[in-house]
Amino acid sequence: MENSLTFFQVLSIAISALAFATAFWLYRWVSSQPSSNAKVAEVGQLIRSGANTFLAKEYKTLIRFCLIASLLILVFLPSPIWKDNVLDNVVMAIAYIAGTVFSAIAGKIGISIATIANIKSAEAATKGIKPSFMAGYRGGAVMGMAVVGSSLFGISLVLLLTGNTTALLGFSFGASSLALFAKAGGGIFTKTADVSADLAGKVEMGIPEDDPRNPAVIADNVGDNVGDVAGMGADLFDSNVASMAAALVMAASLGNPEKNIAMVLCYAAIGLLASIIGVFTANMKEGGDPTRALNTNTYVTTAIYGILTAIATYVFDFNWRIWAASAIGLLVGVIIGIATDYFTNDNKKPVRAVAKACESGPAFTITSGVSYGLISTLPAMVGIGISALAAYKIVAPIGAGGNEVAYGMFGISMAAVGMLSIVGMIISNDAYGPIVDNARGLVEMGDLGDKALEITDSLDSAGNTVKAITKGFSIGAAGLTVIALLGAFMTEVNDAIAAMGLNIEKITGFDVTNPTVFFGLLAGAAIPPVFSAMLMLGVDRNAQRMLAEIHRQFKEIAGLKEGEPGVKPEYDKCIEIATAGALKELIPAGLVAIIATLIVGFVGGVHAVGGFITGNIVSGLVFALFMSNAGGLWDNTKKYIEAGNHGGKNSEAHKAGVVGDTVGDPFKDTAGPSINTQITVVSLVASLTATLFLTLSIF
Amino acid sequence: MENSLTFFQVLSIAISALAFATAFWLYRWVSSQPSSNAKVAEVGQLIRSGANTFLAKEYKTLIRFCLIASLLILVFLPSPIWKDNVLDNVVMAIAYIAGTVFSAIAGKIGISIATIANIKSAEAATKGIKPSFMAGYRGGAVMGMAVVGSSLFGISLVLLLTGNTTALLGFSFGASSLALFAKAGGGIFTKTADVSADLAGKVEMGIPEDDPRNPAVIADNVGDNVGDVAGMGADLFDSNVASMAAALVMAASLGNPEKNIAMVLCYAAIGLLASIIGVFTANMKEGGDPTRALNTNTYVTTAIYGILTAIATYVFDFNWRIWAASAIGLLVGVIIGIATDYFTNDNKKPVRAVAKACESGPAFTITSGVSYGLISTLPAMVGIGISALAAYKIVAPIGAGGNEVAYGMFGISMAAVGMLSIVGMIISNDAYGPIVDNARGLVEMGDLGDKALEITDSLDSAGNTVKAITKGFSIGAAGLTVIALLGAFMTEVNDAIAAMGLNIEKITGFDVTNPTVFFGLLAGAAIPPVFSAMLMLGVDRNAQRMLAEIHRQFKEIAGLKEGEPGVKPEYDKCIEIATAGALKELIPAGLVAIIATLIVGFVGGVHAVGGFITGNIVSGLVFALFMSNAGGLWDNTKKYIEAGNHGGKNSEAHKAGVVGDTVGDPFKDTAGPSINTQITVVSLVASLTATLFLTLSIF
Structure with missing residues (x-):
């Protein structure tokens, strides 16, 4: 069989x-569905x-940020341009820009279809589930499809054109920059709108949630799309690219790099193929259970993926140990x-326990929710x-005779690739959620009837349940990816x-018994709490501005x-304020993470940065999991009570x-998921600037 | 000069x-103050x-736990007794028991005086500030004085009698066992009583906070003493002993162990001497500022300490680098x-910002408080x-020629000893808080007049402010101590x-690029959140039981x-329930931490445990700081509003x-400060069982 890198x-x-x-x-299919x-x-x-x-404004700000970066x-x-390697720097800069552009295009496509599909889904609900x-x-x-297609396409293209895996880190950093704007910015936007719409409407005016008189009501609906669709997509684009980039950087530094790189690309391509097939198997009977339909796709x-990669491993004579690492990643x-x-x-x-605690008042709702979240x-x-340990132990023996560590780290990166293979x-499952959520709102606002409301309610509820599973998946994958990026950082330093x-x-x-590493560890662990706190305070400040408007x-x-009939609020003013404020508030938080990395690197050198990345990963994972899960738990607790329990x-x-x-x-939609991106950004900044720390650090 | 170990x-x-x-x-002075x-x-x-x-019941449970342990x-x-070293095991077991007994005695003394001093302080308030x-x-x-005297006495005695620094780890583990009961148990007790007294009294019955009809009202006041006096004392007894034990274990493994051990003892003794002098300089003029008086003592x-240790270093020819490490610890x-x-x-x-957020409702109170806490x-x-890094770098050169790491870690342990020298x-400052807090309550219940109330109010407020400073101090010291214990663990393994x-x-x-270490790191980082959550859920469950009573x-x-006159509630029933429940709820949480350490050790071996301790420290510090500070912030926010701001x-x-x-x-009084103890317990269990992991682990 043809086995050359170019083939793959x-x-x-x-x-x-x-x-x-x-x-x-x-896209065409959805657009062709009836709406009247x-x-x-x-x-x-x-x-x-x-x-x-929002997207236009976000991308405009991003262009400026991107130009500076x-x-x-x-x-x-x-490495510094005065050291005579201009071409490498040009390639890196272009790869960076490509990373932002590819992710941006995918985000634009996603928003575009989501804001059509919500209408179609709403009207289709009058016909059946x-x-x-x-x-x-x-x-x-x-x-x-757009996100994964463009991430794999971008990675392959950069690799094909440059033949340089370090350039992939540039591409990945571009994707992270965009994710930071899209996820954190979208997260601030959506909560700003949510909070001020509720405060101004329900609390101050006493009007219902979706009353069209409320100038913030459209911004609130927009928020679901920019936060949960575009933001989530950019986040997973980023994770996916980062996992591939980390695996490819390490693959290139090992024996037989061409074959290793070929294997990474092959597995990633098969993952995408499996997802395409999965999408077409998605179906449900009239009266079926949407949760089951969504989960079935995932298992299919x-x-x-497992079967096709096994066949590919056999046909192309890849190493079974690496296959096993990727399979373990997916399984875990x-x-x-x-x-x-x-x-x-x-x-x-x-x-159930938190719902019970709600009877004793809000303080107990908070303490019990925090407890279960923890x-x-x-x-x-x-x-x-365990998956990192298992992947490492399985793959390390390939490098027997001095290269075990490098192969072991490569194994971890392949577990991350495996976990993200079905991204x-x-x-698809994740974006389904906000679409049917929006559809439910449209059914209500458009008076499409009780049956349609019931249908969209059940679709929405399935979206919430599935979301928890996919969220755990994506945090897990981010965790493995950043461990792999720690390996990539070491590779970069040694190169x-x-x-x-x-x-x-x-x-x-x-x-860790090296105090420089330990210092980095403690400093790095403090960054995710500070980062997430800055985003949450940003939501508060932004909501104040919107309330004033x-x-x-x-x-x-x-x-x-x-x-009075015909009198409409200026919806766009609220959207503009939420947009401008979101971008304004996220920049300091992002800069804190980046600048802290640079300070630690220039002061303590590469060992401090290694500790810094590690502390950042460890505390970042804990806080991302805690905040996402506690937020999801409270959301479902409220819904459970609304379903008529504990007084309804x-x-x-x-209350x-x-x-x-x-x-x-803000825990689950602003701070929690943005921590993923923050961790990736820190790891990438560290890997990219590794050379500088080597030559310029104080200690 | 006499320089032998025995002298010190x-x-x-x-x-x-x-x-x-x-x-x-x-004690005599306080007891002799007038009360009528x-x-x-x-x-x-x-x-x-x-x-x-509470104490009697706690100690009774502790005796059983202690016997098993x-x-x-x-x-x-x-090491296992069948390996023919029975005497070492006997010594270790006795040292363990001594650790619990010495701490228990100090706790008993503290409670005894605190429940006299509150009365004296209340009545004295009628005469002046x-x-x-x-x-x-x-x-x-x-x-x-009781806590620090007995900790130094115990350490010196064990050392004098056994000449064996490993036995100190047993003594320290005994202190930790007691601290776990006293701090976590006291923490659960105090919040159980607080919560159910408020719910039953203020919310359900609509009677004032300290109404004597409320069966939980005395339990609530008892809680301040068992949590903030006895619990805090046991916690700092534990930290103090752990820091000295870690330093002494490492001192014994370095060149010229006798002199190193002498130096540790000398510095610790000087710290105690400085504290005695400080206590007697504590004074204030009529109309003076109590906060200033308390802070002045600390600075004095x-x-x-700085001056006396410098003199001792000069006179006894200790190493100036080690002096500098201890001074840096104190300064930081x-x-x-x-x-x-x-x-x-x-x-x-x-x-101020959180108080402002209170105007928008409880959700914003929580999100902004969480944000600043983070x-x-x-x-x-x-x-x-930084202090760990600096102490390491300063002391490491003493070991030039192969022993830098061991000396560096010793330097960190000396920074911890320095930080805790003025414990x-x-x-004294910390225990002052709950005493004057109780005094304030007694002034109110005893109708001692507005002037006395105003005076105890200002004393109470000073206690709160100073508490924040001392709390930061003790968490910092615990952090350094456990880093030093990581070094002690390594020493134990190598021995x-x-x-x-x-x-x-x-x-x-x-x-950390060793996946076994990284696995331990991730698992260890998850323990403090789980431990603190279990304590908080324990408070909830316990409060339900007390409410029923x-x-x-x-x-x-x-x-x-x-x-009706003459009818009194059965206060003691409530106290018994709070006590029994507190002890019942804390045991699973403590066992989770201990058993997780053993599982990780027996499965992954010493490297996994090294990672586990590290992850535990890093995430434990973040959560201890977050919870303590957020709790303190909310407490003072409420008081600030009660002082007439934002509507009063x-x-x-x-609301x-x-x-x-x-x-x-529960953040600041149950979960947050108990994490300190949890970290110490994990580190000590790991050090004590190091030998077992070496011979019995699966991998």
């Missing part, structure tokens, strides 16, 4: 193209144009997802640890030592308060549940 | 005796006997304390990291390898609800502030 690069590009074709077909209700169309159009406003890259990375589900699911799948895709991902589900599912003890970190932490399916002919011993690890509109627009809606327990949910919202 | 052992014992004499003198009000005496007596009930030690530690302050402060100082003691402790104060002081931005971890984490002063003639390479460190009493005791008492902001305070209570 072309294969990857071909399967990426297939993903794009699938996305295009699904004028009211639904009007509100849908407002949401669509609001989301586009790429200029810095051009001058300093991979199956067409409504299919519209929502296939809309989500467009996002899934997992099985297809599924297990972590199931464990996460336990803590957020309203059929299980934690949600406990929920254990299975995932141990799971990530196309994960994104630089060799390339520059420095008289320094190669780094063989980061020893809402008050202004109620005061200055005659007849708005009274709901408007009871004292419900306490609302407080829990309001605390949980 | 005798010196330590002599200064410990001086501390006991001081404690005795202060019958109502104050009655309530005071109820609190006193309640606290003694010492039996296990006798059989297994320091000076006598009231002095009664409170000198009461606290009895605890300070710090300065005396003070700096961390000041930084912590920023986040909890109501004159600073964080408390940010507050940064200065302490960086401070601990006598810290405990065992040598002693048993195993064919294993000596351990030179724990490398309160309801029973109101139902069954005729005339109680109506407040009974405003919407105040939100109460929710924050109720969440913060």
Whole structure:
């Protein structure tokens, strides 16, 4: 069989193209679904144009940030330009820009389809659960295909054109930059709008949640799309690219690099293929259970991936140990997802216990929710640890005779690649959630009837349950990826030592009894809490600004308060404020993480940075898991009470549940998931600037 | 000059005796202060006997636990008894028991004086601020002297009798066992009583906070004493012993062990001497500022310690580098304390911002408080990291020629000894808080007048402010101590390898790129969140039990609800329930930490344990700082609002502030400070069982 690297690069590009074709077909399919209700169309159009406003503004800010970053890259990375390697720097800068552009395009496609699919799903709900589900699911799948197709396409293209794996770190850093804006910015946006819409509408004015008089109501709906669709997509684009980049950087530094690289690309391509097949198997009978339909896809895709990679390993004579590492990654991902589900599912003890605690008031809602959120970190932490250990131990023997460590770290990176192999399916399931959530809102606002409401309710609830599983999956994968990035950092440092002919011993690890490493460890562990706190405080400040605008509109627009016909609030003003504020608030938080990395590196050198990355990973994972799971738990607790338990809606327990949910919202939608991106950014900044720390650090 | 080890052992014992004499003198002084009000005496007596009930019950449970633990030690530690070293095991078991007994005695003394001093301070408040302050402060100082005297006495005695530093780990483990019961158990007790007294009294019955009809009201006051006095004392006894034990274990393994050990004892003795002097300089003028008086003592003691140790270093020809390490530890402790104060002081931005957020409701109180709590971890984490790094770098060169690492770790342990050198002063200041807090309650219940109330209010407020500083101090010291214990663990492992003639390479460190270490790191990082969550859930469960008892009493005791004269609730029943429940709830949490250490050790071996300890330290410090500071911040926010800001008492902001305070209570009084103890317990269990992991682990 043809076994050369080029074959697999072309294969990857071909399967990426297939993903794009699938996305295009699904896009057309969703668009061709019927829609006729004028009211639904009007509100849908407002949401669509609001989301586009946010994206346009975000991308505009990003271009400026990107220009500065790429200029810095051009001058300093991979090593200062005055050291006569101009071409490398140009390649790196271009790769960086490509990383942002590819991710941005995928985000744009996702938003575009999500704001069509919500309308289609809403109207289809009048016909039955199956067409409504299919519209929502296939809309989500467009996002899934676009994200994974463009990430694999980008990686393969950069590799094909440059033949340089270090350039992949540039591409990955570009993806991280965008993810930081999209995920953290989107997270601040969505919570800003949510909080101020609730405060101004429900609390101050006493009007219902989705009252069109509320100037923030459209911003609130836009938030679901920019946070949960575009933000989530950029986050997973970033994780996926980072896992591949880490694996490829290490693959290139091992014996027989061409074959290793070929294998990484082959597995990634098969993962994408399995996701494409999985998307088309997604189906449900009229009256079926949407949760089961979504989970079935995941298991089908997992099985297809396992079988196809085994065949490929046999046919192309890849190493079975590496196959096993990737399979373990995927398996543990599924297990972590199931464990996460336990803590957020309203059929299980934690949600029930917190709901009971709500009867004693908001303080107990918070302490019990925090407690279960904290406990929920254990299975995932141990799971990530075990999968990393197992992958390492399985792959390390390949390097017998001095190269065990490098191969072991490569094994961990392959576990991450395996865990993320079905990311196309994960994104499809994840994006389905906000689409049917929006659809539910449109059904209500468009008066499409009780049956349709019931259907979209059940679709929405399935989205919440599945989300917990996919979220655990993506945090687990991020954990493995960043461990792999720690290996990539070490590889980069040692490559630089060799390339520059420095008289320094190669780094063989980061020893915690080395006080420089320990110092880095403690400093790195403090960054995720600070980062997430800055985002949460940013939401508070931004909400204050938006509230002021809402008050202004109620005061200055005659007849708005009274709901006179034809008088409409200036929805776009609120969207602009949420957008501008979100971007303004996220930048300091992002800079804190980046600058802290640079300070630690320039002061303490590479050992301090190794500790810093490690501390950052460890505490970042704990806080990401804690915040995401506690937030999900409170959300479902509130819904459980609203379903008529412990007094139901408007009871004292419900009020306490609302407080829990309001605390949980920034936990799970702003701070928690952004920590993933923060960890990746820190790891990449460290790897990219490794050379600088070697030559310029104080100690 | 006489420079032999025995001289310093005798010196330590002599200064410990001086501390006991001081404690005795202060005890007599406080007891001899006038008291005459019958109502104050009655309530005071109820609190006193309640606290003694708790202690008696706690110690009874502890004896059982202790017997099992010492039996296990006798059989297994320091190495299995069938390996023919029975005497070592007997010594270890006795040292363990001694550790619990010495700490228990100090706790008993502390409770005894605290429940006298509160009465004296209350009645003295009718005469002026000076006598009231002095009664409170000198009461606290009895605890300070008793704790530090008995810890230094115990350490010196064990060393003098056995000449075996490993036995010190047994003594230290005994102290940790007691601390686990006293701190976590006391923490659960105090919050159980607090929560159920509030729920039953204020919420359900609508009676005031300290209404004597409420069966839980005495338990609530008892809680302050068992949690904040006895618990805090046991915690710092534990930290102090652990820091000395870690330093002594390492000192014994270095060149010239006798002189090193002498130096550790000498510095510790000087610290105690400085604290004794500091206690007697504590004074204030009538109309003076109590906060200033308390802080002045701290600075005076710090300065005396610095000067006296410098003189001793010169006279006895100790190494100046080690002196510098201990001085840096102390200095950084003070700096961390000041930084912590920023986040909890109501004159600073964080408390003001959270108070403002209270106006928007409880959810914002929580999110903003959580945010500032998270940010507050940064200065302490960086401070601990820097002091460890500096101490290591300063001391390591002594071991030039192959022993740098061991000396460096010794340097870190000396920084911990330095930071804790003024622990006598810290405990005195800390115990002052709950005494004057109780005094304030007694003034109110005994109707001692507005002037006295105003005075005790200002004394109480000073206690809160100073507490923040001392709390930062003690967490910082615990951080350094456990880093030193990581070094002690490595020393124990290598000693065992040598002693048993195993064919294993000596351990030179724990490398995070070793997946076994990384696995341990992730697992260890998950333990503090799980441990603290279990304690918080324990409070909830226990409060439910106590509520049921309160309801029973109101139902069954005729005339109680109506407040008929002569009808009294059965206070002791509530105290018994809180006590039994507290002990029941803390045991699973403690066992989780201990068993997890053993599982990781027996499965992954010493490298996994090294990672486990490290992860435990890193995440434990972050959560201890976060929870303690967020809790303190909410407490002061509520007080700030009650002082008339943002609408003052009974405003919407105040209600939100109460929710924050109720969440913060278990954070700062149950979970947060218990994490310190948990970290120490894990480190000590690991060090003690190191030999077992070497011979019995699976991998």
